[in-house]
Amino acid sequence: MNIPKDPHSYAHPEKAKILNIDLDLQVDFENKQLKGTACIEFETIGDSNQLILDTKSLEIKTVADTQGHALSWKLKKPDKHLGSALIIDLSPNIKKINIQYVTSPQAEALQWLDTQQTEGKEYPFLFTQSQAILARSWMPLQDSPGIRFTFTARIQVPVGMMALMSAVNPQKHTIDGIYHFDMEQPIPGYLMSLAVGNIEFAPVGPRTGVYAEPQMLDKAQYEFADMEKMLETAENLYGPYRWGRYDLIVLPPSFPFGGMENPRITFATPTVIAGDRSLTSLVAHELAHSWSGNLVTNATWNDFWLNEGFTVYFEHRIMEALYGRSYSEMLAALSRQDLINEVAEFIKDGKGDETRLKLNLTGRDPDDGVTTIAYDKGYFFLRSLEDYVGREIFDKFLQDYFDSYAFRSNDTESFLKYLNQNLFVNNNLVPEPHVEQWIYKEGLPENMPVVQSDRFDRVHDELNRFLKGINASDLKDTNSWTTHEWLHFLKGLPEQLSPGQMKDLDNTFGFTTSGNSEILGAWFVPVINNKYESGYNALEHFLIHTGRRKFLTPLYSAMIKTEDGEKMAEEIYKKARPNYHFVSSNSIDDLLNWNPDQ
Secondary structure (H helix, E strand, O other): OOOOOOOOOOOOOOOEEEEEEEEEEEEEOOOOEEEEEEEEEEEEOOOOOEEEEEEOOOEEEEEEEOOOOEOOEEEOOOEOOOEEEEEEEOOOOOOEEEEEEEOOOOOOOEEEEOHHHOOOOOOOEEEEOOOOOOHHHOOOEOOOOOOEEEEEEEEEOOOOOEEEEOOOOOOOOOOOOEEEEEEEEEEEHHHOOEEEEOOEEEEOOOOEEEEEOHHHHHHHHHHOOOHHHHHHHHHHHHOOOOOOOEEEEEOOOOOOOOEEOOOOEEEEOHHHOOOOOOOOHHHHHHHHOOOEOOOEEEOOHHHOHHHHHHHHHHHHHHHHHHHOHHHHHHHHHHHHHHHHHHHHHHHHOOOHHHHOOOOOOOOOOHHHHOOHHHHHHHHHHHHHHHHHHOHHHHHHHHHHHHHHOOOEEEOHHHHHHHHHHHHHHHHOOOOOOOHHHHHHOOOOOOOOOOOOOHHHHHHHHHHHHHHOOOOHHHOOOHHHOOHHHHHHHHHOOOOOOOHHHHHHHHHHHOHHHOOOHHHHHHHHHHHHHOOOHHHHHHHHHHHHHOOOHHHHHHHHHHHHOOOOHHHHHHHHHHHHHHHOOHHHHHHHHHHHOOOOOO
16 A cells, blocks of 8 residues: 655654564653663665664764664754754665664653642653654654554663553552563554653553543542443454453553553543543543554544544544443534534634645644544444445444554544445445545535434523523423533523523532533533633632643633633643643643733
C-alpha cells in the first residue's frame, strides 16, 4: 500500500525507515530534562546513505554507530511546528545508531509538575503528551503516524517513584528506581508515552487495572470498575484485544485531554472521576482506540477522522451493549448537538473547509484538526453507512477492516476503495450516494442520521416548563437524571437568563458546587453569559485547577465575548497558565492573543 508523504514529518521512510528504538534515559526533575541515549535500528532501501529523523529543541550530544565510531550529522534550521530535521550520514552496512541527547526544559510534550501541583504534595510528577507531533520533543524518531516501530526502554527515576510507559508495565516500585519496558507490537511515534510519579496500582479485572497517586487510587478503582466488562464487550463486537493488558492511569489535573489512548495504558484526566461512574464513556472511547487508531492508524493527520470517527462509533456501540440503547442514544444526541453547533460556527467564521472530514493541514499545526468534525461528523458518517446496509453487514465489514489493516496505517482514499469493494460490491449493494459528500464537502449531508431520545424529550419538556416560569424545585423526575440529561438541560438554556432564574437553578440543583466536571463545564457558560457573580469564584478555581482543553476553550471563549470579560479571562489565565500543558496553553494563548512574557 502506498502511504502518502506526511507533511508533518521530515522522514523519508521510502529511503530509510526505523524499526526499533531502545531508550536509556535518566529523569532529572531538578533540571526538568530527560538525559540519555536512543539506540535506533533501521532499514535502508536501495542505496540510501542517509537517515532523516524528526527532532524539536533536542540538544544532540553525539551520533555514533554501535562500535562507538562517530557519524556525520547536522540539524536543519527549525520550523515552528515541525522542529528540526536531524540528517545522519550512514556508512555502508550500518543498521543501528546511538544518539546521545538531552531534552529542553521547555520540551512541548513534557509536563513537569512540582510537589504542590500533585495530589499527595510529596513527590513531583512528569507526564508526556506526544500526539500529534510532540514525541520529537523528547526523543529523536520518525514522528509520523504512518511509520510504526517497536521499542524497549530503561528509565531511571528518583527512588520512591514509579515509571510507566506504553509498554509492559510494572505494578510495584523498584528498590533502585530503575524500570525496564518492552513494547513488542509496532506503534507510531505519537503513542510513545512516559509517566513518572508517586504512583500505585490496583487491579479491577484479570487484564485490567488502574494506576494513580495513592490518595486517588481507591476512587479510581471504584470509578473504573467496569473496565474488564468494557474490554470483553469490545472483543465481542470487533474481535480480540491484541495488546495484552489494558490499564489506565489517572494523571494530575493539568492533563490537557480527557484521555490519551497510549497502548496498554490509557492516560486519563481526573475530571472523569465523578464518584458515580457517570463519565466512563471516556474509558470506552480510549479502549475503542485499541482497534481504531492504535491497531489501524491514520496515515497522516489529514486523515485524523479515520482514528476518531471510528472510535466514537465503537464507543457508542460499547455503551449501548453495556447500558442499553436509550443510554447510548443520549450520547449520540449530545454529539449531534455539538456537531451542528460547531459546523455552524465554522461556516459563520468563513472556515467551511474545516468541516470536511479529509483535511489539508500542510503548513499548520496538526492539532488544528482536533475538532468535533473528526470525532462526530466521522461518527455520523459511519452511522449513516450502518443505516444504509444494516447493522449485521456493517459489523462484519468493520471486523474485517480491523483484521485487514492490523498494525498498519491507512489514508482516506485507500479506505474509500476498501469501503466500495468490501461493503458495497461484495454485498451486491449499490454504493451509498453521499459518501464523497461526507468526506470532501463542507457542512453536513442531507442523510445526516436523526437521533431519537425519549429521555431527552422529557428533559426538553421540563426545560420548557422552567422557561415558562415554573420553579426549578417543581421540575419532575430530576432526581433520576443522569449526567447526560443534565448536560442536555444546561446546553438547552437560552443565552440570556434573569438573575432570578440563575439563582433558582443554582439554589435548587447546586450546579456551582457540583463535583461533576462535565456539569461544571456546561454550567459555567451561562454563569459567564449572565454575569452570575455567585459562580465566579468556582469558575476561577475550576480554570486554575483543570487543564483539560475541552473545558478551557469554550469558557475562555465565552468570557472574551462579554463586556469586561476579556479582562476577567486574562486575570484568571495569568494564574492558571503555569498549571497547563503546552497543548492547552498553546490554544488559549492564541485565543487570548497572549504574550507568554507578559
